[in-house]
Amino acid sequence: MGFALTQKFISKHWAVVSLVRRKKDAARLKEIGCGHCFSILSDVTIDDVQASMQGLLKSFGNIDVLINNAGTGGNGDTFAQTTADEVRSLLNIHCLGVLRVTQAVLPFMNQDGTIINISSRFGSITKIETGQLDDISCSYSYRISKAAQNMLTQCMCREFKNSKMKICSIHPSRLQTDSASTDADRTPGEAAEILYEKLKNIEHGKFYSLFNGTIEW
Numbered sequence: 643m644g645f646a647l648t649q650k651f652i653s654k655h656w657a658v659v660s661l662v663r664r665k666k667d668a669a670r671l672k673e674i675g676c677g678h679c680f681s682i683l684s685d686v687t688i689d690d691v692q693a694s695m696q697g698l699l700k701s702f703g704n705i706d707v708l709i710n711n712a713g714t715g716g717n718g719d720t721f722a723q724t725t726a727d728e729v730r731s732l733l734n735i736h737c738l739g740v741l742r743v744t745q746a747v748l749p750f751m752n753q754d755g756t757i758i759n760i761s762s763r764f765g766s767i768t769k770i771e772t773g774q775l776d777d778i779s780c781s782y783s784y785r786i787s788k789a790a791q792n793m794l795t796q797c798m799c800r801e802f803k804n805s806k807m808k809i810c811s812i813h814p815s816r817l818q819t820d821s822a823s824t825d826a827d828r829t830p831g832e833a834a835e836i837l838y839e840k841l842k843n844i845e846h847g848k849f850y851s852l853f854n855g856t857i858e859w
């Protein structure tokens with residue numbers, strides 16, 4: 643979805659800074675960016691990610707929107723299959739990755755900027771507790787790490803409740819991507835389109851389902 647989002651914002655004449663792990667992705671983004679897309683080669687799981695972002699962010703000026711999108715799936719769907727290594731690894735991306743990148747970007751954000759953390763319906767404790775997702779397989783590590791990310795989002799929402807900043811979580815829906823669930827039915831392009839439209843109406847503290855209202859935390 644990250645690529646589709648970049649394409650959408652570029653098509654609307656925004657300047658975009660993307661964090662990518664591979665040179666070939668940076669080159670691809672440069673190609674579509676027509677001089678308006680800048681890449682940081684890094685990885686959200688390394689503490690040094692902040693240092694690698696500073697230079698470009700300083701020269702870039704004020705940031706309007708931060709979208710924390712990096713994510714991946716896990717394997718162990720049962721308690722017996724779940725390993726501490728996998729939980730640690732996904733927490734490092736979905737929760738600590740958001741923490742690191744947001745700490746790096748926040749000093750450069752406009753006072754009325756927007757932070758969107760891409761979460762998942764599987765991070766909703768209410769949805770899990772009420773059995774709404776019982777019929778869809780998903781790893782413990784994914785559910786735990788997205789729930790942890792949601793808590794980080796809510797902590798920030800409370801801390802910044804009197805500021806002009808808007809912070810929210812978005813479940814992007816069931817996208818046909820590498821991380822797709824078995825019931826995926828939307829394209830990343832559709833999701834990027836809707837997210838872009840939603841941007842002007844985002845409310846602080848909400849957990850949105852991209853195509854369908856809000857989700858219980």
Ligand SMILES: NC(=O)c1ccc[n+]([C@@H]2O[C@H](COP(=O)([O-])OP(=O)(O)OC[C@H]3O[C@@H](n4cnc5c(N)ncnc54)[C@H](OP(=O)(O)O)[C@@H]3O)[C@@H](O)[C@H]2O)c1
Binds near residue numbers: 663711820821830
């Ligand atoms: N697909 C769905 O149905 C669905 C549903 C709910 C939530 N989500 C969430 O939506 C977000 C986007 O997922 P997607 O469906 O677009 O999946 P995707 O196609 O697998 O893309 C995930 C992106 O995250 C990047 N990434 C993973 N680990 C990273 C790291 N350590 N540092 C930097 N980048 C990293 C990947 O980079 P590389 O290209 O280098 O691997 C890739 O670009 C994720 O947070 C996912 O959990 C997706």
